[in-house]
Amino acid sequence: MGLPAAATERLAALLGRRSYLDRPEDLALYEYDGGVDKHQPDLVVFPRTTVDVAAIVAIAAEYQIPFVGRGAGTGLSGGAIPREGGCMIAFSRMNRILELDLENERAVTQPGVVNLDLTLAVQDRGYFYAPDPSSQRACTLGGNVAENSGGPHTLAYGVTTNHVLGIEIVLPDGSIVETGGKELDLPGYDLTGLLTGSEGTMALVTKITTRLMRKVELVKTTLAIYDSSEDAGRTVAEITARAITPVAVEMLDGVMLRMVEEATHAGYPMDAAAVLLIELEGMREAVEEQVEQIRDACLLTGAREFRVAQSSEERELLWKGRKNAFGAVGRVSPTYYVQDGVVPRTKIAPTLNYIGQVAREYGLTISNIFHAGDGNMHPIILFDPRKPGDLQKAQAAGEAILRFCIEAGGSITGEHGVGMEKNELMAKQFTPESLEMIGRLKTLFDPGNRLNPGKVLPTGRGCMEIRQAPLSSSAPVY
Numbered sequence: 001m002g003l004p005a006a007a008t009e010r011l012a013a014l015l016g017r018r019s020y021l022d023r024p025e026d027l028a029l030y031e032y033d034g035g036v037d038k039h040q041p042d043l044v045v046f047p048r049t050t051v052d053v054a055a056i057v058a059i060a061a062e063y064q065i066p067f068v069g070r071g072a073g074t075g076l077s078g079g080a081i082p083r084e085g086g087c088m089i090a091f092s093r094m095n096r097i098l099e100l101d102l103e104n105e106r107a108v109t110q111p112g113v114v115n116l117d118l119t120l121a122v123q124d125r126g127y128f129y130a131p132d133p134s135s136q137r138a139c140t141l142g143g144n145v146a147e148n149s150g151g152p153h154t155l156a157y158g159v160t161t162n163h164v165l166g167i168e169i170v171l172p173d174g175s176i177v178e179t180g181g182k183e184l185d186l187p188g189y190d191l192t193g194l195l196t197g198s199e200g201t202m203a204l205v206t207k208i209t210t211r212l213m214r215k216v217e218l219v220k221t222t223l224a225i226y227d228s229s230e231d232a233g234r235t236v237a238e239i240t241a242r243a244i245t246p247v248a249v250e251m252l253d254g255v256m257l258r259m260v261e262e263a264t265h266a267g268y269p270m271d272a273a274a275v276l277l278i279e280l281e282g283m284r285e286a287v288e289e290q291v292e293q294i295r296d297a298c299l300l301t302g303a304r305e306f307r308v309a310q311s312s313e314e315r316e317l318l319w320k321g322r323k324n325a326f327g328a329v330g331r332v333s334p335t336y337y338v339q340d341g342v343v344p345r346t347k348i349a350p351t352l353n354y355i356g357q358v359a360r361e362y363g364l365t366i367s368n369i370f371h372a373g374d375g376n377m378h379p380i381i382l383f384d385p386r387k388p389g390d391l392q393k394a395q396a397a398g399e400a401i402l403r404f405c406i407e408a409g410g411s412i413t414g415e416h417g418v419g420m421e422k423n424e425l426m427a428k429q430f431t432p433e434s435l436e437m438i439g440r441l442k443t444l445f446d447p448g449n450r451l452n453p454g455k456v457l458p459t460g461r462g463c464m465e466i467r468q469a470p471l472s473s474s475a476p477v478y
Helices: 005-015 024-030 050-062 115-125 141-147 191-195 229-241 254-264 284-300 312-323 325-329 345-362 390-407 423-429 432-445
Strands: 043-045 067-070 087-090 097-101 106-109 164-170 176-180 204-211 218-226 248-253 274-282 305-308 335-338 365-371 379-383
Touching (some): 050 067, 141 204, 218 284, 218 312, 229 284, 248 254, 254 312, 335 390, 379 390, 423 432
Parallel strands (some): 067 087
Antiparallel strands (some): 106 204, 218 305, 248 274
């Protein structure tokens, strides 16, 4: 339907001609993220400061325009898709590291800073930023805060919320608020924790204070090779039973590791049914002892071979294979659909069996690569969107897997978020009372439901009973 001409003129005057896009061919680049859903915005704007963001939001409020924030567009659940059109606020030009306070192990950044760039800025002085999504070379810290992003190494270090100490936000009425800060623990409600992971539905993050960590003395990366995916799953439970917490435990099944090896030549065995990539960090003596305990656990539960990377180059190559896995899929299939359901670690093997059943039932190839240490499954469903009905089959297969995760005592998402992909399943995960409470929180921050509408909560477009407020309403409908 487009934006009111007066609103567009005011935004253009505020930002200048080089700071917005309105041509259809340009807008098409912002209609999608890393998932499968699409919807085009009516306008994309590129602020450079918090004051710019506040002014944009104030104009959107005046004209009752829906708006959504966007980082790098690497999300996998449609979180940055402008479901109702309107104005997209892209943070790519707010990409400065504002302060590095290494003495207190703190950093202050704008939201458009790329995740890996923060580590690169401090690694020569012995520090790093712990959360490491697989897309860390492209994804931005603002998007990480919105989605509460995880990654392979968050098994030991925790997810984004464990490393964000404070944020500056712009509320849907254009006001600027700060929560948290450099201090370890401020009194009052934990608004920083509430907003981290709120998927851009309550506020726009314009500044982030993060925790930095010291590099460890020794890192050891190991590879366990299996002839059975079930044995690899049993190994994870065995490691947990021995009270060992690696910094990462990643699993690739045979389908995935062959795609990865053909693309990256990382050293994965082409004939294996599964591999576990296990990394340990810490003091030298403790790490060396744990490597031997891990070796024993792997061999006891059916590993046919156990390798330890002998150099930093070999370690980096193994991780290159893991972190470039999604790209490797593109050499085999024109499109894929990835899920991120979570199950208890003791249910990994049964879940893998069920995923195999789903693949056979729908006639699809499904590969698996996931954070086995915390049961965060990533079934990758290969399909061809040019074939009629193939996308719908992939989505149905993904939903069946997520429903199984719930029944197994898990969750519909571990790190990708709910977005517009899984919001109709929220009524399967939560009781009506819990969803009502979530809806009230959303309404408290965004009474007009104009900030990233149609996300997280069920919309009623499926078969669920609980729905979000329409854009014209100021209160949720239940």
